[in-house]
Amino acid sequence: xxxxxxxxxxxxxxxxxxxxxxxxxxxxxxxxxxxxxxxxxxxxxxxxxxxxxxxxxxxxxxxxxxxxxxxxxxxxxxxxxxxxxxxxxxxxxxxxxxxxxxxxxxxxxxxxxxxxxxxxxxxxxxxxxxxxxxxxxxxxxxxxxxxxxxxxxxxxxxxxxxxxxxxxxxxxxxxxxxxxxxxxxxxxxxxxxxxxxxxxxxxxxxxxxxxxxxxxxxxxxxxxxxxxxxxxxxxxxxxxxxxxxxxxxxxxxxxxxxxxxxxxxxxxxxxxxxxxxxxxxxxxxxxxxxxxxxxxxxxxxxxxxxxxxxxxxxxxxxxxxxxxxxxxxxxxxxxx
Amino acid sequence: xxxxxxxxxxxxxxxxxxxxxxxxxxxxxxxxxxxxxxxxxx
Amino acid sequence: xxxxxxxxxxxxxxxxxxxxxxxxxxxxxxxxxxxxxxxxxxxxxxxxxxxxxxxxxxxxxxxxxxxxxxxxxxxxxxxxxxxxxxxxxxxxxxxxxxxxxxxxxxxxxxxxxxxxxxxxxxxxxxxxxxxxxxxxxxxxxxxxxxxxxxxxxxxxxxxxxxxxxxxxxxxxxxxxxxxxxxxxxxxxxxxxxxxxxx
Numbered sequence: 129x130x131x132x133x134x135x136x137x138x139x140x141x142x143x144x145x146x147x148x149x150x151x152x153x154x155x156x157x158x159x160x161x162x163x164x165x166x167x168x169x170x171x172x173x174x175x176x177x178x179x180x181x182x183x184x185x186x187x188x189x190x191x192x193x194x195x196x197x198x199x200x201x202x203x204x205x206x207x208x209x210x211x212x213x214x215x216x217x218x219x220x221x222x223x224x225x226x227x228x229x230x231x232x233x234x235x236x237x238x239x240x241x242x243x244x245x246x247x248x249x250x251x252x253x254x255x256x257x258x259x260x261x262x263x264x265x266x267x268x269x270x271x272x273x274x275x276x277x278x279x280x281x282x283x284x285x286x287x288x289x290x291x292x293x294x295x296x297x298x299x300x301x302x303x304x305x306x307x308x309x310x311x312x313x314x315x316x317x318x319x320x321x322x323x324x325x326x327x328x329x330x331x332x333x334x335x336x337x338x339x340x341x342x343x344x345x346x347x348x349x350x351x352x353x354x355x356x357x358x359x360x361x362x363x364x365x366x367x368x369x370x371x372x373x374x375x376x377x378x379x380x381x382x383x384x385x386x387x388x389x390x391x392x393x394x395x396x397x398x399x400x401x402x403x404x405x406x407x408x409x410x411x412x413x414x415x416x417x418x419x420x421x422x423x424x425x426x427x428x429x430x431x432x433x434x435x436x437x438x439x440x441x442x443x444x445x446x447x448x449x450x451x452x453x454x455x456x457x458x459x460x461x462x463x464x
Numbered sequence: 465x466x467x468x469x470x471x472x473x474x475x476x477x478x479x480x481x482x483x484x485x486x487x488x489x490x491x492x493x494x495x496x497x498x499x500x501x502x503x504x505x506x
Numbered sequence: 507x508x509x510x511x512x513x514x515x516x517x518x519x520x521x522x523x524x525x526x527x528x529x530x531x532x533x534x535x536x537x538x539x540x541x542x543x544x545x546x547x548x549x550x551x552x553x554x555x556x557x558x559x560x561x562x563x564x565x566x567x568x569x570x571x572x573x574x575x576x577x578x579x580x581x582x583x584x585x586x587x588x589x590x591x592x593x594x595x596x597x598x599x600x601x602x603x604x605x606x607x608x609x610x611x612x613x614x615x616x617x618x619x620x621x622x623x624x625x626x627x628x629x630x631x632x633x634x635x636x637x638x639x640x641x642x643x644x645x646x647x648x649x650x651x652x653x654x655x656x657x658x659x660x661x662x663x664x665x666x667x668x669x670x671x672x673x674x675x676x677x678x679x680x681x682x683x684x685x686x687x688x689x690x691x692x693x694x695x696x697x698x699x700x701x702x703x704x
Contacts, residue, residue: 169517169553169689176696184547184557187523188540196545196559197604199696205568205602253467260471276574276596284576289592293575297594305479312478380597380619390601426465 172197192381204390212277212397219405227412237341237418239434247429248446255320256428262313262367265306270404272299277397304378307371314367317360324351325360330441340438341413351442359410366403370396509584510627511671511698512562512658513678516555516689518665521546525558525657525666529625532656533645536611541625542657555689558666560625560657561586561607562697569599569608577622583649585627590643595619604696627668628655675702 175182182197251259275283275296284292331354337347339355352360376384376392384392414421420434435443521544529535529542542560567586570578577592578599588599597619600608610619630647633640640647648656658668667674675691679702682688691702 170547170555172690172692173695175547182545182547184545185549186543186545188543189538190540190543193540193543193606194545195606196547196557197693197696198606199604201602201604202568202696205572208598208602209571256467257471257474260468261475264468264472265475280574280576289576289589293577293592293594296575300594300596302479305483306475308482309475309478386601386606389597393598393601426468428467 192386195386198386200387200390204394207394208277208397212394212401213281215398216274216277216401216404219401220408223405223408227408231412231416234341236416239420239431239437240344240346241433241437243420243434244432246432248432248435248443249428250424250430250435251428253428256425258313258316258320259425261309262317262363265310265313266407269303269306269310270400270407272303273400274404275299307374307378310367311371314364314371317367318364321352321360322364325357327354327357331357341417346437346440348440349438349442350445351439353439355413359406362403362406366399366406369399370403373399507582508670509672510563510669511584511674511694512560512627512655513667513674513691513694514558515665515667515678515681516557516692517687518663519544519556519558520663520665521556522662524660524662528656528660529560532628532648533626534641535623535645539609539611539623541607541609541623557692558657558661559605559607559693561603561627562605562693563627564604564697565699568602568604572598572602574598579632581629583627583629585629585649587626587629587631587644588622588624589632590621590623591632593621595621597622605693628653671698678702 172182176197176199180198180200181195183195186194279292279296283295287295330348330350334347334349334354337343337345339353340346341355373392373396376382377389377396380389414425418438420431424430432443523544526540526542526544530540533541535541542558544556544558546554546556548554563584563586565584567578567580569588570576570580570586573588573593574596575592575594577590577594578586578588580586595610597608597610599622600606600610607624608622609624610621611623626644626647628646628648630636630640630650631644633643635650636647646656648654653659655668658666667677678688678691682702695701
């Protein structure tokens with residue numbers, strides 16, 4: 129009996145050992161020779177090539193911080209410090225230069241028949257109020273805005289750093305808060321004057337005949353000539369672009385990420401430079417460039433002969449309206 | 465001239481009103497620092 | 507002269523946020539603001555990596571280039587610092603920074619930002635070293651005491667290295683050779699226009 133048990137135990141033990149060895153062999157065969165933990169790891173340059181941005185997850189509420197890297201910021205920086213400066217310099221200094229040359233060559237557009245002494249109303253008090261509110265805001269915002277782009281290069285070398293900072297900080301607040309009356313002005317100008325600023329065939333003729341500014345012709349025009357209509361549309365469209373991009377900028381990250389903010393700044397900067405250049409032309413013609421023009425917006429009335437020479441069709445309309453402003457006898461013959 | 469003066473006053477007034485109105489919308493500092501973006505709220 | 511840099515070994519970072527906490531405590535950073543943060547890429551997926559990020563103190567720093575009031579300056583150790591007295595809070599440095607380092611702790615009128623705040627490499631600001639004014643504005647100045655940034659000192663796995671660029675590059679390279687893998691020096695190509703071959 130003992131002999132059988134011993135043999136059974138021996139066989140069972142050998143089988144168990146064989147079993148364990150058999151189990152061990154496949155297990156050791158499953159283990160790889162070495163481990164490469166980075167086989168599936170993310171690679172920085174690969175991620176940048178795909179999206180030009182590396183974004184992940186963080187544990188703080190500031191979602192912006194989850195963007196680890198966005199090299200586009202450096203490109204935007206180059207745009208702001210180099211490209212935008214060139215656009216601004218060429219547009220603004222170029223326009224100023226052209227205006228100076230133009231004034232020296234053409235001179236001021238005079239009232240050829242001389243003043244008649246009779247004045248008629250051109251712009252109401254409300255219209256003038258809206259125009260000046262918008263204009264004042266525009267000038268202050270243009271200067272404070274240009275300070276952001278050019279101040280460091282042009283103004284800082286002339287001042288102590290603390291003084292320049294104080295000026296720039298004040299300029300920033302003026303710029304941001306004057307945006308509210310400026311926005312109101314843009315909207316009011318749109319509604320006030322859109323009716324008179326729809327382009328028509330008279331404008332085509334006016335442009336063809338040099339607009340009275342190239343040469344000494346007096347092409348007829350209604351209340352607003354083609355040049356003024358161009359300014360109107362630039363003001364409305366440019367102003368809207370400035371207002372929209374501007375509000376994106378003063379409410380940062382309200383619905384947009386850093387790329388959106390960079391785009392808003394680029395739109396705001398480029399439109400600003402072109403808008404300022406255009407308005408320099410408008411300011412020129414409304415002051416130096418044309419005798420009898422400034423009083424239209426300054427006092428609201430213009431000389432009858434000025435109106436005959438530059439806005440004859442408007443004059444006829446006013447006379448027909450019988451507002452009493454235009455004496456009928458003055459309308460014997462339209463200007464040539 | 466008068467319209468110009470009134471326009472300047474109106475511009476300054478609107479700017480000041482705007483600044484006060486938006487300050488009133490400002491969130492308290494503890495709420496502000498725990499949220500992203502511009503931190504405006506009721 | 508030493509050229510100071512940060513290097514975060516993404517293969518060692520365990521997202522413990524000790525660096526974030528150390529920095530916040532050392533410099534009394536306001537509630538909710540983080541000069542340093544940990545970002546986890548591919549969270550929960552194979553190949554997940556965490557990187558601790560603050561200011562990289564770039565060569566040719568874009569923040570310094572874009573600042574409208576020239577509020578930045580670079581020290582002899584190549585640490586990029588700024589002056590809160592000169593800063594006007596325009597926010598452009600945040601747009602220009604590839605790493606999102608600038609923060610704006612002061613809450614101003616509607617979206618308006620206060621003075622910019624960012625990682626100083628524990629090197630303070632323009633005020634006198636280790637003065638009360640410097641501490642109030644910029645936090646501790648460890649570099650002036652001959653110490654390295656606290657975030658790297660507190661890192662639990664020594665994944666975040668801070669110090670002379672050549673030395674930490676050497677340390678990282680030796681690590682990579684010894685263990686046989688490394689996902690590279692994150693941010694170095696963008697910040698310093700150089701990489702460490704791994």
